[in-house]
Amino acid sequence: MADLAAEFAIGIGATSKGVDRLEKQGWVVRQRNPADRRSSLLALTDEGLELVDAADRTFTGRLAELIGETLGGSRLSTVARALSELRSVLERDQIGTPTG
Template identity: 70%
Template sequence: MAYNSRGDDLDLQKLFADLVRCETRLYNALNERLRSEHGMATSQFEFLRFLREHSGARVADLAAEFAIGAGATSKGVDRLERQGWIVRQINPADRRSSLLALTDEGRRRVEAAERTVTACLSELIEDTLGTRSVADALGLLRSALEQHRIGIPTG
């Protein structure tokens, strides 16, 4: 997939399309693997991983990190809490917000899922790309994901 549409200029629209499609397909494939092997979604893994590295973070911190709304973040946190993977603790500096922390079960889950994520991404990215330029590599990766129908939404 060439990116040069006007001489040496990079076709940014094509690059953007490839980036978005690669991200979507990789996310969907990872989501499918995590659900089947660990009973969690990619978004849950991402939240747990962030909280492992940032114990005591607030819902607002998660929302800022993942560039999503506070309402959606709060709902995701509620689901993790119901699963017993995180706990909310009173924020002594601001009693209107809670501090979030992994439970022992949450820590075990994220560590087990991390091995799956690494293996999955290695299969999908590393085995495909080799030592190509970023633009060529992303085009090749997108083609491979599409050819093998990886990460196609199921619903």
């Protein structure tokens, strides 16, 4: 849970509740972590994997529609690099990271 919370910059409690909901939907399962009995690992179920694949196709297609018409070619690469640099700075400085 701590890794997910850090990745999404949300609290551990919110992460755990969200995972509980995903588990109830049948999209993820908790598995024992063989390296650390105090924690668990999450795995997508087959249904969860299908959902992620469908969401990825939808997101990628829509993003291409929105950005492709506005930012073509090298402009898109420039924007991608700038956003990547911004994310790196925000992560380095822990801006947006929850404190609790």
